[in-house]
Amino acid sequence: MNNQDNIQQEYIEWEDHFQTTKEKVHLTYNELKIPGLRLFGMLHPLTASAPLRLHIHSSAFEITFVTQGEMAFYTNGKDYTVPGGSAFISYPNEPHSTNQIPLTPKQIYWFQLDISDPENFLFLSPPIARKLIDDLYSIRKHMVNTDNKEITQIMKHIYDQCMGERNSLEIASYIIIFLQRLIYFSQNEVQHRSFDIDLAVSYINKHITEELNLTEIARQSMLSLPQFKQKFKSYTGTSPRNYINIKKIEYSKDLLRNGTSITNTAMQLSFNTSTYFATVFKKYTLLTPSEYVAKCRNKRNASPSSGDSSQ
Structure with a gap:
């Protein structure tokens, strides 16, 4: 992207x-x-x-x-x-x-x-x-x-x-x-992940719109939950939950840029409420979803390729 x-x-x-x-x-x-x-x-x-x-x-x-x-x-x-x-x-x-x-x-x-x-x-x-x-x-x-x-x-x-x-x-x-x-x-490129963590990352990316459960992801990786959390952080440099949130927010920005409403974006990404989605979004972007949408709209309007010099 x-x-x-x-x-x-x-x-x-x-x-x-x-x-x-x-x-x-x-x-x-x-x-x-x-x-x-x-x-x-x-x-x-x-x-x-x-x-x-x-x-x-x-x-x-x-x-x-x-x-x-x-x-x-x-x-x-x-x-x-x-x-x-x-x-x-x-x-x-x-x-x-x-x-x-x-x-x-x-x-x-x-x-x-x-x-x-x-x-x-x-x-x-x-x-x-x-x-x-x-x-x-x-x-x-x-x-x-x-x-x-x-x-x-x-x-x-x-x-x-x-x-x-x-x-x-x-x-x-x-x-x-x-x-x-x-x-x-x-x-001599270093391989950060191992097979079980690759399974976890693949599962997260494939199911990013769902409400992801760490116990289920650990099971997919064939690890106990404590082993999974420790190994995931060791190999990726961040916790599983933080990784999931980062990926969800990346996905949400695509949806918002393409005109999906804030409420529908929150629902598509399985956030419990649009308010909670807005809280997580601001933590990772320093903007509320509304501010982000307005920023994208202003950039489009200001773009020379917009074709309307009167705007």
Whole structure:
């Protein structure tokens, strides 16, 4: 699905500034003093976050690693849902954006690598720096599955160093290790799910309009309910109920955009009441269904392809 709900037609060049709060950390080159590392950031969402508009990072890779939950990105006309244990890569000067960030109990880490000067990059010698940059370009995909436990430990170590002693050489060394592992995983894709979790995901997607019962899904997966909950979260990065809600809201947005009423949308997706549907919808989109429908209508009316210049 090509969901451009939060995409502006024109992109901006993004500029991050120093910030440290309980929820978000931005450390720039001014704080880190590591050549080629333009930014290191951490997000620990306490509430759903509004989407970022379409933007670029001039001469810089931006790599985001999601530890748990899901994060939605958009680039080159395509949406990417990045689950826990996966990284999203935006390439230098490539317009990209995010959708709403749902509630998640774990961190999202990201950093920007300025490649404008390979002669002065992560304390590496120029030939090795150029080779590493070429290898990053060679990944040729935006989402890479990794070994969640291993990469989370690397990112946590970088974060702890950034927030503590700030040993520049150690931080740069762990960034390089992360990049080498990312390149490796891009060539040897990690399979996040197992057969039983694949069965669960397939069952959920096939029956997404129904009132899904976790005990029945666990039975379809041939697991006990406690085993199912633990394994599902371990392999997908989110709880079964959160996954179901995300998929239901994605489906509901299609229905609403195509003219289905809010009440009928709630009924088709087996929500008990339209009020409860509206509550869940707003949690994941920051909009009520009515606001979402109005937003879609306004975008259609404002579109140059609408054919009526008087509107």
